[in-house]
Amino acid sequence: MKTTRYTRCRSGAVLSLGGLLFLMTACAPKTPKENSSEAPAIFPDYKNVVVPCNIAPLNFMMDGASRISADFFVGNEKLFTVSGTNTIKIPKDDWQDGLKQARGKQMRVSVSVWNDQHQEGVKYRDFQITVSADSITPWIAYRLIPPGYVLWKSMGIYQRHLENFEEECVVSNNENHDGCVNCHSFQNYSPERFLFHARGKNGCSVLVQNGVPERLELDKMEPHFKGTYPFWHPKGRFIVLANCDTHQAFYGHSNNKVEVYDLESDLMVYDTKEKKVITDPRFTEKQYWETFPAFSPDGKSLYFCRAQACNIPKEYDKLKYALLRTDFNEQNGTLGSRVDTLYNPATEKGSVSFPRISPDGKYLLFTESDSGTFPIWHKKADLKMINLATGERVNTDALNSSDVDSYHSWDQKGKWIIFSSRRLDGRYTRLFIAHFDEKTGFSKPFLLPQKAPVQNNERMYSYNIPEFVSGPVDLKESVADLFE
Known part of the structure; x- marks a missing residue:
């Protein structure tokens, strides 16, 4: 060179x-x-x-x-x-x-x-x-996992410095008996306070505070919900999760290879101060399945997805999730009496996953697929956005491709998004970054830069759950000790 x-x-x-x-x-x-x-x-x-x-x-x-x-x-x-x-x-x-x-x-x-x-x-x-004159939040965290369906040998949660090519492993499944590590969520972009799940032998959720990990055994608290898809309240006291009974099945004839679905899912709130789980009977009913909760940046609203229960997997194409919003009481962790519908599958004809609100509270970016709750396996999955002030759709054509475009996150200033896509080869999810301007909209996405460009083709791992972080994660104690 x-x-x-x-x-x-x-x-x-x-x-x-x-x-x-x-x-x-x-x-x-x-x-x-x-x-x-x-x-x-x-x-x-x-x-x-x-x-x-x-x-x-x-x-x-x-x-x-x-x-x-x-x-x-x-x-x-x-x-x-x-x-x-x-x-x-x-x-x-x-x-x-x-x-x-x-x-x-x-x-x-x-x-x-x-x-x-x-x-x-x-x-x-x-x-x-x-x-652009707009800088980007300098760190991201993501999971690297082989794109299999059932088995894996190695996976981990990694962090990457966007200003250079530095990548480090935060947590490897070597530390939890080769189990699964997933669903990492950071409190207001903080590298010192986050939560992730560890499945397998002696598994549990892991709560990290000030860099110190501790076991969080939600299933041992009333009402014995396990909890997944965590999302932190911006002020840090509460974490909202979904309690899901997740399964998968393979297609005989379809452009999609596999379907991941829930046979039950409810909302739950964990109070880190009182160390208890809070539920609401309206959102634990058997006739409805709620999932993918997300707080607004001001912490006053909770957004989530809800579907009418149906006969799964036989009626999977009828499983369509609406996008709902309710008030949140940050004093006691309870949900409001009024529930608004922002996306109705009966009229929109699709299904919503991963609602994410821009840091200024003006826009809601989500994944839309034809049906179901796991869009990463849906080739028609696209990113869509709603202007929360007007309820109107914002043009997102620049972001989408002919293959899967799925999980997404906003950076701290709301000027950049990062999302996962299978547009390169249809098999591996890679990370793409795009700029957002209120006047001009989204720019053409670009692939996460690598020191050796060929790595984008040769790395046999998929990127999952990209999240922006304000700085590097530094665990002060070993996670492995939690699973002995």
Whole structure:
């Protein structure tokens, strides 16, 4: 990999004429003989995307190239040039300097490639990368798991620094006898206070406070609900969960391979102060199934999904979840008397999962599928959004693909979302980031940057439940001790 930076020369060194000619001949970049009106087929596709002003380098590659070169400009000023065999790996310092100069502007990229078809080189049409003035919450957490249906060997909850390529394991299933670790939820983006579930031998929920993990055995408290899909109240005292009886079945003939469904699900609230579970008989009735609860950013409302119970799996295509809202009393953890319907399957014809409200409380982003409660296996699952002030839909076409687009989270300022998608190969969920502007809407999503772009194809793990975190998680005690 070769990088050339363009700065004024401050050296007073003197070169001989022969030495100067040698350097000019050896170091001068090759000039491609052809020009193409086509855009380069780079991977990942970072053409014409909007990126945060603090994002890691957007390294990319081009299949079949024997040599590739990329010039980066702001206006007419060339910032630097990077070249390699088939991959552009941008040095961190060059990239960060470029982001500073391009903040609030566009960075122009000119790519030239040498390959079997273009042995003397071809220069492709330039493309733009818009560097937003909006920074992004610097850390994310997610689960990495092989995309199986029943069995697994290894999985874990990981954290990633978005400003570089640093990735660390927070919790591995090596620490709970190779069981399942899932459903991590952070209290108001805090890395010091979060909850996750550990299934398997001596399993339980794990509550982390000030970096110290402790067992939380919800099923031993009245009314003996296990609890899943946790969501913290912004002030930290309460955690709302769903108590689900989850199963799965395989299709004989369908574009979808497997269906995950609940035979029962209810709402429950855990009070971390009083150490007790609170339930409401209206939301534990057998005729209705409630799931995917989420608090509003001000903590005054609770959003959740509800379906009419039906004969599952026989009538699975009739299982459609509505989106509801009720008041929440942050003094005692009780739910309000009034329940509003924001999405009615009878008229909308779909099913709602994962309601997530923007930090300013104005918008609600959710996953819409044709039916059911587990959209990650539904190829038609898309991201949709409601303006909570008007009730009108917000255009989300820029986010969606022909394959699964599912779990999503807002960053702290509400300017960025991250979501999981199977658009690359239909098998593995990868993470995509998109900018949101109230006037212009969502930008074209871009794939989570990696140091080696080929990792996006070669890493045989799916990314689950991406959540933004304000800083790195630092567990002060071993989680493994909780399961002995």
